[in-house]
Amino acid sequence: MCTQLCEPRDSIxxxxxxxSEARLRLSSLTEGTSIAVDAVRTHKxxxxxxxxxxxxxxxxxMAMASIVSGIRDQIFSTLEVVGPTTFRVFRFFSQTxxxxxxxxxxxxxxxxxxxxxxxxxxxxxxxxxxxxxxQVLERLEYEGVRTQLTSVYGADDRFMEILxxxxxxxxSFTLAELRSGTPVAVIEVEAAGRxxxxxxxxxxLVRVGGKPLRVVGLYRLPxxxxxxxxxxxxxxxxxxxxxxxFRIDETNxxxxxxxxxxxxxxxxxxxxxxxxxxxxxxxxxxxPNTFDMxxxxxxxxxxxxxxxxxxxxxxxxSSVALMVGGIGVMAIMMVSVTDRTxxxxxxxxxxxxxxxxxxxxxxxxATLTFLGGLLGIAVGIAAGQGLKSLLGxxxxxxxxxxxxxxxxxxxxxxxxxxxxxxRAARLDPIEALRYE
Numbered sequence: 001m002c003t004q005l006c007e008p009r010d011s012i013x014x015x016x017x018x019x020s021e022a023r024l025r026l027s028s029l030t031e032g033t034s035i036a037v038d039a040v041r042t043h044k045x046x047x048x049x050x051x052x053x054x055x056x057x058x059x060x061x062m063a064m065a066s067i068v069s070g071i072r073d074q075i076f077s078t079l080e081v082v083g084p085t086t087f088r089v090f091r092f093f094s095q096t097x098x099x100x101x102x103x104x105x106x107x108x109x110x111x112x113x114x115x116x117x118x119x120x121x122x123x124x125x126x127x128x129x130x131x132x133x134x135q136v137l138e139r140l141e142y143e144g145v146r147t148q149l150t151s152v153y154g155a156d157d158r159f160m161e162i163l164x165x166x167x168x169x170x171x172s173f174t175l176a177e178l179r180s181g182t183p184v185a186v187i188e189v190e191a192a193g194r195x196x197x198x199x200x201x202x203x204x205l206v207r208v209g210g211k212p213l214r215v216v217g218l219y220r221l222p223x224x225x226x227x228x229x230x231x232x233x234x235x236x237x238x239x240x241x242x243x244x245x246f247r248i249d250e251t252n253x254x255x256x257x258x259x260x261x262x263x264x265x266x267x268x269x270x271x272x273x274x275x276x277x278x279x280x281x282x283x284x285x286x287x288p289n290t291f292d293m294x295x296x297x298x299x300x301x302x303x304x305x306x307x308x309x310x311x312x313x314x315x316x317x318s319s320v321a322l323m324v325g326g327i328g329v330m331a332i333m334m335v336s337v338t339d340r341t342x343x344x345x346x347x348x349x350x351x352x353x354x355x356x357x358x359x360x361x362x363x364x365x366a367t368l369t370f371l372g373g374l375l376g377i378a379v380g381i382a383a384g385q386g387l388k389s390l391l392g393x394x395x396x397x398x399x400x401x402x403x404x405x406x407x408x409x410x411x412x413x414x415x416x417x418x419x420x421x422x423r424a425a426r427l428d429p430i431e432a433l434r435y436e
Contacts, residue, residue: 046335050372051369051375053323053372054326054369054373055372055376055379056376057323058408059380059383061380062381062383062384065384066383066384085260086258086259087266087270088256088258089255089273089291090292091110091113091254091291092106092292093294100250110291112250112254113254115132115239117132117256121258121273121276124273127273128260129257129258130256130258130259131156131257133153133154133155133162133239133254134239135151135152135253138152139208140187142199142205142206145194145196147191147195151232152235152236152237152242152246153233153237154236154239154241154246155238155239157173157175159172161259165220165222167186167219170186170215170216170217173216177216177238178240180240181244182238182241183211183213184241185208185213185235185237186217186219186236187235188219189218189219192215206235208237213237213241274289329369330365333420336361337361337420337424344424360421361420365414365420366410366417
């Protein structure tokens with residue numbers, strides 16, 4: 001009966017041994033950390049230079065993660081304003097813009113997008129919104145005060161369905177202004193403040209790319225719209241006005257923006273648009289489309305590919321700094337082993353095992369790089385917040401980058417500290433005690 005209820009003596013002894021072993025390892029960890037901190041205090045300059053490489057690498061990774069994450073979040077927010085169902089039609093879509101003065105043959109044979117095509121698509125039952133848009137980079141000027149090159153959109157009177165925002169003063173375009181290409185403009189509020197100051201803009205003539213346009217409205221963008229630095233949206237003009245007033249890149253800067261009707265899927269709306277364009281262009285069955293159609297998901301996928309490549313490049317650059325930091329850790333640990341040879345011999349003489357010596361120096365190396373990782377995180381957070389303010393991004397430093405930075409920094413310490421720790425563990429205690 002007792003043999004069934006009582007725990008075997010061997011099992012109890014095994015548990016006691018495991019508990020003792022765990023306590024011994026914890027004691028070794030605490031002792032190794034204490035020795036590492038003492039070594040950092042004793043050799044401040046040497047340790048600081050060793051840690052610096054880790055700090056630079058970790059901070060670079062976090063800053064780059066902050067930029068990529070912030071821009072991605074802004075693009076997500078913008079696509080939410082535009083609507084995930086909105087799709088675009090281009091003459092030719094490429095991840096890198098083609099040279100409009102030296103178009104490849106496969107682009108030249110494609111017709112340029114026309115306003116009549118967008119209007120025909122608008123009349124389809126499956127389509128809620130369809131309009132031709134363009135974007136040019138021009139300066140705004142009023143009485144000698146002018147902006148840098150900024151974005152000017154050529155659109156229709158329903159542009160807020162795409163961009164969001166609101167008219168805060170004045171009005172949008174009339175149908176007659178849209179049709180005739182009247183020289184009028186709706187100015188973005190911040191751009192108007194820069195060139196007009198305290199002057200009431202409504203009714204004034206502003207030069208856009210040297211062309212005089214009358215201001216009919218003031219427009220405020222939604223706070224979450226993404227604009228690359230240096231190319232903020234400054235004005236919106238009727239598409240026909242933009243076509244007559246500015247030089248338009250008909251391949252890269254001309255597109256249809258299309259939204260399906262309520263209850264119509266994106267796929268069905270795209271099919272209806274494709275049939276309409278093929279019919280209007282006289283394409284026979286079997287002939288390829290002479291236009292490209294892109295959804296919001298595809299645009300985001302393109303950005304993710306570009307951002308992923310950019311992030312990999314930055315990781316490779318920061319890895320060099322991390323590698324330098326790791327080599328510095330190895331160097332300082334080699335010096336530490338040499339300086340403390342007699343100490344190692346004495347510890348071995350009083351019973352320290354190879355495992356304990358190995359563990360001591362591994363913990364010391366990991367502590368050095370962990371301190372570098374913590375400092376790098378602090379610098380990375382500060383840099384990320386600075387870039388956030390400078391670039392007008394809404395998100396801060398991603399939490400995952402801090403976690404990865406800590407893990408990587410400790411991993412570097414363990415990896416590059418392994419050889420010095422192994423060398424210390426292999427020292428002969430008698431020879432070590434004779435070392436001067």
